[in-house]
Amino acid sequence: MKSRKLGNQSGSPINKLFVVFGIILLLFVFKPLVFPVPGPDLNSTTTILTSETGNSSVTGIQNGLEKFWSFTGFANFYWGNLVMIVVGLLFIFLALKYEYNPLLLIPIGTGIIVGNIPFLHDANLQIGIYEPGSVLNYLYLGVAKGIYPPLIFLAIGAMTDFSSLISNPKLMFLGIASQLGIFIAFLGALVLGFHLPEAAAIGMIGCADGPTAIFLSSRLANGIHLLPNGDVVKNLIGPIAIAAYTFMALVPVIQPPIMRLLTTKKEKLIRMKPPRQVSKREKILFPVIGLLFTTFIAPAALPLLGMLFFGNILKESGVTKRLATTVSNPLIDIVTILIGLTVGASTQADIFLTPQSVLIFVLGAISFMIATAGGIISAKIMNLFLKPENKINPLIGAAGVSAIPDSAKVSQLEGLRADSSNHLLLHAMAPNVAGIICSAVAAGILLGFLM
Amino acid sequence: MVLCEQISINFSNIDNPALIITVVGLVAVIIALAVLAFVIGRITNIQNFFVKIKLRKRETKSDPTEEKPLISISADENAAICTALYLYFTEMHDEEKYVMTVKKVSRNYSPWSSKIYGVMSLSKRR
Numbered sequence: 243m244k245s246r247k248l249g250n251q252s253g254s255p256i257n258k259l260f261v262v263f264g265i266i267l268l269l270f271v272f273k274p275l276v277f278p279v280p281g282p283d284l285n286s287t288t289t290i291l292t293s294e295t296g297n298s299s300v301t302g303i304q305n306g307l308e309k310f311w312s313f314t315g316f317a318n319f320y321w322g323n324l325v326m327i328v329v330g331l332l333f334i335f336l337a338l339k340y341e342y343n344p345l346l347l348i349p350i351g352t353g354i355i356v357g358n359i360p361f362l363h364d365a366n367l368q369i370g371i372y373e374p375g376s377v378l379n380y381l382y383l384g385v386a387k388g389i390y391p392p393l394i395f396l397a398i399g400a401m402t403d404f405s406s407l408i409s410n411p412k413l414m415f416l417g418i419a420s421q422l423g424i425f426i427a428f429l430g431a432l433v434l435g436f437h438l439p440e441a442a443a444i445g446m447i448g449c450a451d452g453p454t455a456i457f458l459s460s461r462l463a464n465g466i467h468l469l470p471n472g473d474v475v476k477n478l479i480g481p482i483a484i485a486a487y488t489f490m491a492l493v494p495v496i497q498p499p500i501m502r503l504l505t506t507k508k509e510k511l512i513r514m515k516p517p518r519q520v521s522k523r524e525k526i527l528f529p530v531i532g533l534l535f536t537t538f539i540a541p542a543a544l545p546l547l548g549m550l551f552f553g554n555i556l557k558e559s560g561v562t563k564r565l566a567t568t569v570s571n572p573l574i575d576i577v578t579i580l581i582g583l584t585v586g587a588s589t590q591a592d593i594f595l596t597p598q599s600v601l602i603f604v605l606g607a608i609s610f611m612i613a614t615a616g617g618i619i620s621a622k623i624m625n626l627f628l629k630p631e632n633k634i635n636p637l638i639g640a641a642g643v644s645a646i647p648d649s650a651k652v653s654q655l656e657g658l659r660a661d662s663s664n665h666l667l668l669h670a671m672a673p674n675v676a677g678i679i680c681s682a683v684a685a686g687i688l689l690g691f692l693m
Numbered sequence: 694m695v696l697c698e699q700i701s702i703n704f705s706n707i708d709n710p711a712l713i714i715t716v717v718g719l720v721a722v723i724i725a726l727a728v729l730a731f732v733i734g735r736i737t738n739i740q741n742f743f744v745k746i747k748l749r750k751r752e753t754k755s756d757p758t759e760e761k762p763l764i765s766i767s768a769d770e771n772a773a774i775c776t777a778l779y780l781y782f783t784e785m786h787d788e789e790k791y792v793m794t795v796k797k798v799s800r801n802y803s804p805w806s807s808k809i810y811g812v813m814s815l816s817k818r819r
Contacts, residue, residue, distance in 0.1 A: 411730035421722050425715050432706045438714075516768050524736050531732055539725045679729075680722050687718045 353586020399553025423613025540686025
């Protein structure tokens with residue numbers, strides 16, 4: 243019985259693993275003895291010195307091990323990497339435990355870990371996201387050159403139903419909330435010493451519009467353009483992108499306390515009139531009119547608004563179902579994976595962990611909170627002028643920020659908390675879509691001024 | 694006020710160009726929204742206007758005692774109609790025979806699925 247037990251132990255996978263690794267280690271240790279080491283490298287002083295003592299095999303092992311060690315993550319460890327890896331793990335934890343926007347937090351969290359694995363930077367290994375020629379660098383080009391944002395806007399257009407906005411156009415004014423966030427963050431960044439183009443790019447975090455923030459920062463804060471005083475603008479794409487996407491993902495954490503604080507029980511119970519039926523003709527006319535009108539005002543936002551309305555035309559035309567399905571399913575999935583991973587990986591600690599990045603985060607958080615509050619207060623002000631049957635539930639004002647569709651979902655959940663039969667999702671989509679349009683127009687205007 | 698070497702707070706940084714950008718940006722976006730909301734709001738009226746003209750033309754041709762058709766249907770009614778149609782179409786099945794048949798599946802010989810190897814191989818030690 244005992245012998246059988248022992249036999250089992252020796253055959254267990256762990257034991258086999260030990261045997262295999264043991265053999266590999268022995269081979270590694272005795273390799274210089276079995277296979278003679280070639281002559282000493284004349285350029286290496288250590289090798290020359292030790293070869294004089296006649297201990298070349300041991301030196302070979304030592305050099306090999308030293309070289310191996312110098313390439314490991316342990317040798318290149320920097321405390322910032324650990325901080326960022328913990329942040330990445332926290333993102334993944336939040337996505338798994340509380341399901342806060344897992345489609346964004348999982349790729350970003352994993353990206354943060356991938357981007358912060360320490361490695362030897364001077365060895366031209368071409369693995370870091372900021373090293374030209376690396377795979378991650380190629381993928382990051384979509385962020386740095388502003389390629390992904392228009393693709394995301396295309397998918398948003400193909401997935402969004404503008405019916406609620408068309409049936410109740412006055413809800414469009416709740417999109418002004420996002421403007422408050424943008425311009426408060428813009429002025430705040432100027433106060434903190436950022437230059438005009440950098441401040442404009444930072445401003446976009448205020449409305450939690452990730453794609454627009456990336457697009458604007460790739461144009462204005464890309465570390466290439468020259469300022470009027472001859473200085474080069476800072477490259478803030480990484481911090482801005484990660485801040486904007488973090489706030490997008492953390493909408494369910496940031497917004498509810500502000501919503502509860504600024505609304506009374508009575509206001510939360512307001513039942514909005516069901517939206518009227520919107521005809522197909524109206525649904526097709528809206529993106530066409532919207533495209534013409536908004537791009538004539540801000541042509542610089544054409545890549546974003548053009549794609550947004552193009553996506554919506556694909557959806558609403560009814561004759562391009564295949565294209566609309568491709569855009570709203572596989573394409574958005576691919577772009578989300580790429581943008582999430584690369585934005586996360588762009589937080590390489592030695593480049594990302596600067597006081598400025600922290601400031602951008604703080605500024606973004608404050609302005610996003612103000613934008614949320616602004617939306618709720620705008621709805622309250624509008625209620626003063628509306629008939630009792632047309633009153634707006636102020637909770638949908640918080641959806642005026644551009645985090646689509648998360649802020650609309652938050653409005654719905656907060657509405658259901660107050661009254662389990664009061665569904666606000668459809669109504670909240672109107673300010674949410676308006677917020678996207680507003681922030682893209684604002685981005686176009688800022689680009690027009692500053693490019 | 695200096696927070697650290699790289700960061701300082703200075704309100705004088707909000708100079709004229711910054712204020713101009715802020716004010717013009719805000720006003721332009723608000724005007725754009727207002728006009729867009731106005732135009733979108735009018736689409737329905739324009740559409741209804743044309744529908745009414747069409748209906749009037751039809752009325753003159755057809756019997757005046759005929760019931761007037763509705764221009765718009767509320768969202769609730771529409772949802773109810775759509776649900777009914779959906780349920781009707783998804784409930785539709787082909788006629789089934791109610792006769793169960795067991796079809797024998799014949800497999801080609803392959804050494805990978807041969808029974809003999811399974812019999813010959815030694816039982817796994819546990």
